[in-house]
Amino acid sequence: MLLIVAFCYALLQGGFTSWFIFYMLVPPFVYSIVLWFMPISQFDVRRSTENRRLEQHDTLTMTVTLTRNNRLPLLYVIVEEVLPKGVFDTVEQQETRRLVAVGFRKEVTWTYAIQDVPRGEHQLVGVYVTVTDFFGWVKKTKFIEGKRTVIVFPKIQPVVYKKLLRYKTPGSAQALQSRLKDTNVVAGIRDYEAGDRMSWIHWKSFAKTGKLQTKEFEPYRDDSTWIVLDTLPNDYFEVQVAFAASVLASAQKQHESLSYMTAGTRPYVAQNLQTNEQLQNLMVHLAGVQPNTFDAQKIYSYNEDLRQAALIHFITATLTHEWVEALSNTAATPKNCVIFVLVNPKEVHVATAVEKRAATRGMRIVYVPANHFAAAFLEGGKA
Numbered sequence: 001m002l003l004i005v006a007f008c009y010a011l012l013q014g015g016f017t018s019w020f021i022f023y024m025l026v027p028p029f030v031y032s033i034v035l036w037f038m039p040i041s042q043f044d045v046r047r048s049t050e051n052r053r054l055e056q057h058d059t060l061t062m063t064v065t066l067t068r069n070n071r072l073p074l075l076y077v078i079v080e081e082v083l084p085k086g087v088f089d090t091v092e093q094q095e096t097r098r099l100v101a102v103g104f105r106k107e108v109t110w111t112y113a114i115q116d117v118p119r120g121e122h123q124l125v126g127v128y129v130t131v132t133d134f135f136g137w138v139k140k141t142k143f144i145e146g147k148r149t150v151i152v153f154p155k156i157q158p159v160v161y162k163k164l165l166r167y168k169t170p171g172s173a174q175a176l177q178s179r180l181k182d183t184n185v186v187a188g189i190r191d192y193e194a195g196d197r198m199s200w201i202h203w204k205s206f207a208k209t210g211k212l213q214t215k216e217f218e219p220y221r222d223d224s225t226w227i228v229l230d231t232l233p234n235d236y237f238e239v240q241v242a243f244a245a246s247v248l249a250s251a252q253k254q255h256e257s258l259s260y261m262t263a264g265t266r267p268y269v270a271q272n273l274q275t276n277e278q279l280q281n282l283m284v285h286l287a288g289v290q291p292n293t294f295d296a297q298k299i300y301s302y303n304e305d306l307r308q309a310a311l312i313h314f315i316t317a318t319l320t321h322e323w324v325e326a327l328s329n330t331a332a333t334p335k336n337c338v339i340f341v342l343v344n345p346k347e348v349h350v351a352t353a354v355e356k357r358a359a360t361r362g363m364r365i366v367y368v369p370a371n372h373f374a375a376a377f378l379e380g381g382k383a
Helices: 002-013 016-037 172-182 203-209 237-253 276-288 296-300 321-330 353-360
Strands: 044-049 060-067 077-081 097-100 107-114 120-132 139-153 186-191 213-217 225-230 258-263 268-273 311-316 337-343 364-369
Touching: 002 016, 044 120, 044 139, 060 077, 060 120, 060 139, 077 107, 097 107, 120 276, 139 276, 203 213, 225 237, 237 258, 237 268, 237 276, 237 311, 237 337, 258 276, 258 296, 268 276, 296 321, 311 321, 321 353, 337 353, 353 364
Parallel strands: 225 258, 225 311, 311 337, 337 364
Antiparallel strands: 044 060, 060 107, 077 097, 077 120, 120 139, 186 213, 258 268
16 A cells, blocks of 8 residues: 555656655565565575583583575574473573574574573474565564484483492392302203212213213392482482482493382383483483372382392482381392482581481491582492
8 A cells, every 4th residue: 555655646746856765666566565575485404413412501602503595585584492381481582583684595594502501301292484675564484393312311420330248138148159059040050079969960961971060150149239219309309319420430441230119100120221322311211300299108019029139329419208117118128328418518418317316227328419429439438
């Protein structure tokens, strides 16, 4: 209508000025009409990040590349990243929303940074692309799907991992000796020595060679150590996850074999962690673990996996009566249960009634400052 009014005015009024105004309005009006009919589904989005491995509280640097299949001139494009709800709530909109001058280019790139990223497995689903004309009369917005998973691992601190001493229950030495020779897999044979039991003699080789030889067994290892992470909600849950990850990483470097359990509504179990691939798979699990409410005494009393453990390292920040009862019922002896309690480093921690009850039963309580894990096993290393 404005263009028609300008044309009528120039036609009736005449003169250079009237026609100049009309011809000045023609290009932006034509551009607006073309933009109105132009589909913006032509856009494609892809992302890349400079961070090879992200840990909690790191800075995420993401590069977004927007491409299109034609060179129709665009004055500018507004690109806005769609962030997962509840994950990047502290991120201000201007950090992930950018006005990009396009012109005739088929590809534009922009970078944004998010500081202090939270632990978790975050799903980026795409971006909103908005194009508009000179005056803002024509404005079109399109959601461009571009999925990308960002995994933020727990923050690993240095830990001096030390295998803690364990207590043996009465008769455990005799049981160990019996299983050592009677239940293990035969690894080879050797010459008979005085004192060897008759049941160890390899009769097939004796029949062939006429020489007494004794079976060699694979050594029995009754030293399984379990790391158990409590997932009941508390203020230091993130620190608990970081401590568990730090212990597992330190044990891996020292070639110690551990078993791990996330104690929640449904326990997650990883046994005999030895390879780096197993550790990385567990780190992915720890990146996504979340607190939940459950009845520890009901679920974990007489747990079959923990009943076979020689030593249990239990990680929590708020020890509950239910957990004390569950560990007492599950552990071979309470003395072989070490409870790591994450505490505020700026305050003097006073043992709670539940912690005192656990210590009375023989469990070892180790207080770990939330900002310093290094000496956790050195302080708790004495039986």
